[in-house]
Amino acid sequence: MALFMILLPLLMAAVALAFPVGRGRPWRPWLFPFTGCAHMALALLALAGIWPESGGVWFALDAPGRIVLLQVSVLYLCCSFYAVGYLRTRQESPNRIFCACLLAFLGVMDLVIWSQHLGVMWVAIEATTLLTAPLIYFKRTRESIEATWKYLMVGSVGIAVALLGTFFLAYSMVHVGPDAPLTTTALLERAPQLSWPWVQAAFVLLLVGYGTKMGLAPMHTWKPDAYGEASGVVGAMLAGCVTSCAFLALVRITHIVNAAGGEAFTSRLLLCLGLFSMAVAGVFMAAQRDFKRMLAYSSVEHMGILAVGLGLGRAALFGTMLHILTNGLTKGVLFLSAGNIHRAYGSKNTDQVRGVLRRLPVSGGLFFVGFLAITGSPPFGPFVSEFSILMGAFAAGRFVIGGAFLVLLMVVFAGMGRTVLRAVQGRAPAQGPGAGSVGPAGPAREGLLLVAPPLVLMLLVLLLGIYIPEPLRVLLQDAARFLGAQP
Amino acid sequence: MTSILNAILVVVLVMNLFVLGASRIHAVIRIVAAQGALLGVIPLLVSEGLRLPTVLVVLATVTIKGVTVPGIMMRALRDAAIKREVEPLISRLASTVLGAGAILLALLYADNLPVTGPHAELLLVPASMATVLVGFILLTTRFTALNQIVGYLVLENGIFIFGMLLVEAMPLVVELGVLLDLVVGIFVICIIVNHINRAFSSLDTRQLASLKE
Numbered sequence: 001m002a003l004f005m006i007l008l009p010l011l012m013a014a015v016a017l018a019f020p021v022g023r024g025r026p027w028r029p030w031l032f033p034f035t036g037c038a039h040m041a042l043a044l045l046a047l048a049g050i051w052p053e054s055g056g057v058w059f060a061l062d063a064p065g066r067i068v069l070l071q072v073s074v075l076y077l078c079c080s081f082y083a084v085g086y087l088r089t090r091q092e093s094p095n096r097i098f099c100a101c102l103l104a105f106l107g108v109m110d111l112v113i114w115s116q117h118l119g120v121m122w123v124a125i126e127a128t129t130l131l132t133a134p135l136i137y138f139k140r141t142r143e144s145i146e147a148t149w150k151y152l153m154v155g156s157v158g159i160a161v162a163l164l165g166t167f168f169l170a171y172s173m174v175h176v177g178p179d180a181p182l183t184t185t186a187l188l189e190r191a192p193q194l195s196w197p198w199v200q201a202a203f204v205l206l207l208v209g210y211g212t213k214m215g216l217a218p219m220h221t222w223k224p225d226a227y228g229e230a231s232g233v234v235g236a237m238l239a240g241c242v243t244s245c246a247f248l249a250l251v252r253i254t255h256i257v258n259a260a261g262g263e264a265f266t267s268r269l270l271l272c273l274g275l276f277s278m279a280v281a282g283v284f285m286a287a288q289r290d291f292k293r294m295l296a297y298s299s300v301e302h303m304g305i306l307a308v309g310l311g312l313g314r315a316a317l318f319g320t321m322l323h324i325l326t327n328g329l330t331k332g333v334l335f336l337s338a339g340n341i342h343r344a345y346g347s348k349n350t351d352q353v354r355g356v357l358r359r360l361p362v363s364g365g366l367f368f369v370g371f372l373a374i375t376g377s378p379p380f381g382p383f384v385s386e387f388s389i390l391m392g393a394f395a396a397g398r399f400v401i402g403g404a405f406l407v408l409l410m411v412v413f414a415g416m417g418r419t420v421l422r423a424v425q426g427r428a429p430a431q432g433p434g435a436g437s438v439g440p441a442g443p444a445r446e447g448l449l450l451v452a453p454p455l456v457l458m459l460l461v462l463l464l465g466i467y468i469p470e471p472l473r474v475l476l477q478d479a480a481r482f483l484g485a486q487p
Numbered sequence: 488m489t490s491i492l493n494a495i496l497v498v499v500l501v502m503n504l505f506v507l508g509a510s511r512i513h514a515v516i517r518i519v520a521a522q523g524a525l526l527g528v529i530p531l532l533v534s535e536g537l538r539l540p541t542v543l544v545v546l547a548t549v550t551i552k553g554v555t556v557p558g559i560m561m562r563a564l565r566d567a568a569i570k571r572e573v574e575p576l577i578s579r580l581a582s583t584v585l586g587a588g589a590i591l592l593a594l595l596y597a598d599n600l601p602v603t604g605p606h607a608e609l610l611l612v613p614a615s616m617a618t619v620l621v622g623f624i625l626l627t628t629r630f631t632a633l634n635q636i637v638g639y640l641v642l643e644n645g646i647f648i649f650g651m652l653l654v655e656a657m658p659l660v661v662e663l664g665v666l667l668d669l670v671v672g673i674f675v676i677c678i679i680v681n682h683i684n685r686a687f688s689s690l691d692t693r694q695l696a697s698l699k700e
Contacts, residue, residue: 119657123664130671137679142686146695149679153635156672157626160642163665164619167649170657174603182657197600225698284700 002059002114005042009035009107016099026091028099029084035103036073036080039110043073047475057183058117063482065113066475067321068248071328072109074460075240078453082336083233085449089343098138105131105237112245116183118166121249122159125213128242129155135234136226147222147229154212154222162209162249168202169256171195184252191259200265203257207269210253213246214303215296216273217280224284227296228348232339235292239299239335240328247306247324254310255483263313270311271401277304278408285415291341292348294419295334298374301412302327308405309389314484316392319385321479322464326373326381330461333370336454337363340446341423350419355428362451364424366458371420373461375413381464489608492532495525496614499648500590503621506641507586508579512564512633515573516557519640523552526647534654541654544662548647551666556640556673563677564633567684574691576628589620611652618645632680632690636673643669 012035016028047066061069083102087095108131111124129152137148170182175195180186187194212219227235254266281301288294306327309320338348340363345353356364373380376387386409393402468476502522509515527548534541575582593616602612622642626635650662680690687694 120664123668126668126672130668130675133675133679137682140682143697145679145682145686146698149632149683149692149695150698152672152676152679153626153639156639156676157642160639160646164646164649167646167653167657170653171649174653175601179655195601201600224700228698 001042001046002061002110005039005046006107006110006114008038008042009103009105009110013100013104013107016103017096020096026087028095029087031099031103032080032083033077035106036077039106040073040077043069057181057185058120059114060116061114062116062184062252063475063479064248064251064321067324067479068244069110069113070472070475071244071325072106072113072241075236075328075332075457076106078332078457079233079236079336081449082236082339082453085447086231086233086339088447088449093138093140097134101131101134102234102237105135105241109241109245113248116185118169118182118184118187118252121252122163122166125162125210125246125249126156126159128245129159129213132234132238132242135237136230138231138234139229141229144229147225151222151226154219158209158212158219160209161205161212165202165205165207165209165253168198168205169253172198172202184256187256188259191256192261194260196260196262199257199260199262203253203262203266204269206253207250207273210246210250211273211307214243214250214306215277215300216303216307217277217300220277220280220300220303223300224293224296227299227335228290228293232335232337232342235295235339236332236335239295239331243299243303244324244328247303250307251310251483267311267313270307274304274307274309274311275401275404275408277301277307278405278412282408282411282415285412285419288415288419289350290348291350291353291419291423292338294416295331295338298334298412298416299331301408302331302374305386305389305405308401309392312389312392312396312398312401314392314480315395316389317480317484318476319388319390319392321476322388322468323382323385326385326461326464329457329464330370330374330380330382332457333366333454333461334374336450336457337367337370340450341367350422352429353423354426356424359428360446362446362455366451366454368420368424369458370454370461371416373458373465375416376409379462379465381461384465384468488532492529493608493610495529495532496610496648499525499644500614500617503590503618503641504583504586506637507621507624508583510573510579512573512631512637513561515634515637516560516564519637519644520553520557522644523556523640524549524554526644527552529648529651530654533651544666547666551670552640552644552647555670559673559677560633560636563680566681567690573634574630576630582624582628585624586621589624590617593617593620606652611648615645615649618642618648621645630691630693632683632692635692636676636680639676640673 012031016031108124108127112121115121115124133148133152136151137144172194173180176190176193215223257266278301281297285294285297306320306323309316341356341360342348344360347353373382376383390402390405499522502518506515506518527545530541530545594613597613597616619642622638622645625638625641629635684690
């Protein structure tokens with residue numbers, strides 16, 4: 001099962017690479033919806049437990065992994081249809097590498113989700129960095145080179161630090177006995193006997209390393225550049241999938257260190273970094289004119305929320321797991337609709353982008369509603385998950401943390417609202433200075449493939465806010481119980 | 488065995504200082520290649536008995552760290568036709584002194600970490616930490632793209648040294664995966680380097696400053 005899910009996208013990537021097609025028959029992008037649907041079906045089979053797992057010790061689906069698998073599959077499925085529409089608007093640029101990387105990317109994300117071996121998981125996360133670099137560089141402008149360079153350098157150094165942390169954790173186990181595999185199950189079994197100085201050092205390195213990949217402040221510097229220059233669909237993938245996978249890695253590590261008796265230690269570090277990320281995001285969002293960079297800071301903020309939730313421990317774990325889902329899906333809505341707006345105006349600066357609601361009623365509306373959802377307004381999904389984390393903070397007696405969390409959420413709401421309202425309200429400029437601004441100030445055409453995917457995602461986010469289906473609730477509770485259980 | 492291994496590690500530490508002090512980028516790349524190749528041999532000394540997977544890892548490491556990666560970088564250097572001098576933020580002498588300080592710090596810190604019996608007399612832990620720190624110094628004080636890649640390679644070498652403590656514990660498959668990632672990473676980075684050079688007619692990363700708040 002695991003191998004099948006990992007190999008299917010890689011096979012499709014090979015197909016995309018192997019067959020050169022002329023401009024006349026652009027069938028290559030249709031590999032995305034095919035892979036997305038097949039992958040979704042496989043994921044549902046795996047989640048329902050219909051297909052027996054036979055991945056050995058290295059590959060298995062743990063409870064938090066199920067949540068991330070569900071989120072990644074749904075987001076990828078929606079993005080896969082959008083990608084077809086997107087590549088249609090960019091028929092002049094060759095898309096062979098783009099398609100192959102975007103397909104293989106799904107395979108390595110599955111590898112992250114399924115791998116229980118920390119070394120394999122590291123290799124997979126590094127592979128996501130390498131595969132997404134060409135995606136960011138797709139537009140081939142000077143700015144996109146700069147963004148790609150920063151993304152590659154910061155990401156690679158961060159991930160190298162994570163490798164050192166993985167080695168430290170492995171060495172802490174050498175003290176127990178030489179012949180133990182570096183799998184999460186083996187580490188959890190031996191957790192109380194692990195050498196504490198090494199575990200402590202390992203956690204700091206792993207937090208910095210995987211935190212870089214998540215985009216926790218102060219290691220977030222690559223994020224605004226990369227998200228700002230990447231196209232909407234790639235931005236959605238980075239903000240919704242890569243960050244979730246990196247967070248999954250951090251969840252697994254924290255679980256092990258907590259089991260080794262380091263709960264106070266991990267909680268302190270996670271809460272500090274989490275609240276600091278939220279604060280940094282709030283500050284930089286306040287005066288932001290570029291709406292894609294604003295979304296990047298929103299992603300920094302939500303990674304902070306996830307870290308805070310994980311740091312609060314048992315009481316907030318249900319909300320944290322739910323927040324993986326709601327944040328990932330809402331980021332999809334925002335980035336995909338932002339991509340449509342960017343394309344229609346040829347600019348992502350709110351000095352030029354005005355009156356989106358008049359010019360692009362559907363994308364503009366989705367962008368605005370997505371903004372309401374991501375900032376935690378009821379009745380959308382993120383409201384429920386953030387509220388649940390907040391309640392967790394108060395239930396655990398962490399009133400200062402809960403208060404700071406609430407204040408920072410309001411700061412972010414105010415800062416983000418200013419930029420979003422500037423963009424969506426008012427009248428569209430008759431003829432913008434950007435290259436892509438064509439047509440009159442009236443409503444522009446919006447293709448079905450470019451509008452339906454964010455709409456579907458938006459409806460899912462709304463659904464999660466109103467009613468959580470029973471099977472999903474069971475999955476979330478399983479994950480929270482699995483992570484909160486004391487050895 | 489222990490004395491040979493420690494001797495190699497001392498040579499590696501000295502090479503770190505040479506990297507910090509070298510004035511021409513060709514020399515820097517060559518020193519890092521030699522360092523990588525030297526490190527590649529260590530698994531033979533650490534593991535007991537000669538087994539096929541160990542030999543494979545040694546061959547792969549020496550080829551990749553000593554030949555392939557420096558080859559890719561030399562090629563990027565030739566294609567880009569860039570300035571040959573290293574241009575550090577702080578002078579080469581100062582960064583060498585800083586590197587020596589890092590080595591001292593690593594030796595002091597490594598004393599605090601518990602090490603199991605067979606590894607007690609080895610310099611692996613301090614050598615690894617010192618090399619990682621030197622990698623960070625290179626990454627933060629050099630401006631040209633290729634020099635930053637060198638810093639990244641030194642960082643990787645430091646991590647590789649630590650990996651030697653785990654030759655028995657970590658399956659070698661994973662180590663091969665790590666090596667593969669390194670090669671692909673450097674390859675992708677070098678492609679980007681060429682694009683930077685074409686778009687900006689320079690490899691000075693200070694020019695990559697249009698994206699900021």
